[in-house]
Amino acid sequence: SMAQKIITFANHKGGVSKTTSTASIGACMAMKGKKVLLVDLDGQANLTLYFIPNEDEIEMSIFDSLVNGVPLPVKHIRENLAIVPSSLEMASAEIALTNLLARERL
Numbered sequence: 001s002m003a004q005k006i007i008t009f010a011n012h013k014g015g016v017s018k019t020t021s022t023a024s025i026g027a028c029m030a031m032k033g034k035k036v037l038l039v040d041l042d043g044q045a046n047l048t049l050y051f052i053p054n055e056d057e058i059e060m061s062i063f064d065s066l067v068n069g070v071p072l073p074v075k076h077i078r079e080n081l082a083i084v085p086s087s088l089e090m091a092s093a094e095i096a097l098t099n100l101l102a103r104e105r106l
């Protein structure tokens, strides 16, 4: 079986290259033949808009999955590269999930 690896680029501070690193390292790994799924959890959705500039193409985001329970939306970008889009709604996800038990596991 193929080994799976999760790499997270996370930092409270803005402007430190989280999005740029995710986009370039993800795209390079895809070019090298790794199957890459980018997961955008940032309410700014910059990673999503970088790969899908036309917002009309984004019907569902990770917000709809986390908060409304729809299946995780996966958008194909190019060979070996796909993304779970974020949206501005993610900025309110923490509030929307406040009353959920063990929300940090979600």
Ligand SMILES: Nc1ncnc2c1ncn2[C@@H]1O[C@H](COP(=O)(O)OP(=O)(O)O)[C@@H](O)[C@H]1O
Pocket: 013, 014, 015, 016, 017, 018, 019, 020, 021, 046
């Ligand atoms: N390696 C780099 N060299 C030069 N500029 C960079 C580099 N990485 C990021 N930047 C620039 O720094 C700014 C912030 O990067 P960004 O990835 O949006 O940060 P974050 O996602 O952490 O807020 C952007 O204008 C980006 O183009």
Ligand SMILES: [Mg+2]
Pocket: 018, 019, 020, 042, 044, 046, 047
């Ligand atoms: Mg960013």
